[in-house]
Amino acid sequence: MQIRLAVETDYESVLRIMNQVQDIHVELRPDIYKENKEIITKEEFLEALEGDTFYVAEDGEKVIGIMGLTYRHIESSSHVTRNVIFVDCMAVDEPYRGTGVGHAFFDKLKEVSREKHSDGIELQVNARNKQAYEMYAKYGFSEKSINMELLEW
Numbered sequence: 001m002q003i004r005l006a007v008e009t010d011y012e013s014v015l016r017i018m019n020q021v022q023d024i025h026v027e028l029r030p031d032i033y034k035e036n037k038e039i040i041t042k043e044e045f046l047e048a049l050e051g052d053t054f055y056v057a058e059d060g061e062k063v064i065g066i067m068g069l070t071y072r073h074i075e076s077s078s079h080v081t082r083n084v085i086f087v088d089c090m091a092v093d094e095p096y097r098g099t100g101v102g103h104a105f106f107d108k109l110k111e112v113s114r115e116k117h118s119d120g121i122e123l124q125v126n127a128r129n130k131q132a133y134e135m136y137a138k139y140g141f142s143e144k145s146i147n148m149e150l151l152e153w
Contacts, residue, residue: 001064001101003108006054011045013063014056021091028128031151055108057092057101065092065101067108071116085113087123106139 006014018039025033040048048054048068057065068088075081087109092101109121122144125132 001057001059001104003055003057003067003104005052006045006049006056006066008046008049010056010063011042014045014054014066015040017063017066017091017093018089020094021089024129025126028126055105057096057104059096063093064096065105066090067105069109069112071118082119083117085109085116085118085121087121090123102135103139 015038019037022033022036022039026035045054053069053071055067055069056063057067067090070086070088072084072086073082074084090102090105092099112118113121121141123136123141125136127133127147
C-alpha cells in the first residue's frame with residue numbers, strides 16, 4: 001500500500017468512497033445529513049488537486065482510501081498564531097477498514113506536517129461515530145473542544 005497525491009483519474013474511486021462515508025453519516029445523524037451521491041463535484045476535486053490537498057491510499061492499482069486536507073493559518077488578538085493542517089475528510093473503502101490504512105494516513109499527515117512546519121493537525125469527528133473516535137484517540141488525538149446542540153426548545 002502506498003499513500004500518494006490524488007490525480008484526476010482517481011475521481012470515481014474517491015466519489016465511491018466518499019459516498020460510503022456519507023451513507024454512514026446519514027445513518028448516524030439523519031437529522032443533519034442527507035443522501036447525496038455527488039459529495040464532491042469533479043470541479044471541486046480538480047481544485048483540490050491543484051492545491052496538493054487530496055491524497056489517496058492505493059493497494060496495487062486500486063484506490064482504497066482518501067484524505068482531504070486544508071491548510072489553515074490562525075491569527076487573531078485572542079489566539080496564539082498557528083499553522084494547522086485540518087483533515088477535512090478521511091475514509092477507507094469498506095473492505096479495507098481495520099487493515100491499517102487510517103494509520104498509514106496518519107503517518108503521511110505527520111510527514112506533511114513536518115514539511116509544512118505546521119503547529120498541529122486537527123480534525124472533526126461525528127460524536128456518534130464511536131469507531132472513528134476510538135481510532136483517532138488511539139492514534140493520539142485528543143479533544144480540543146466539544147460542539148453541543150439544542151434540537152428542541
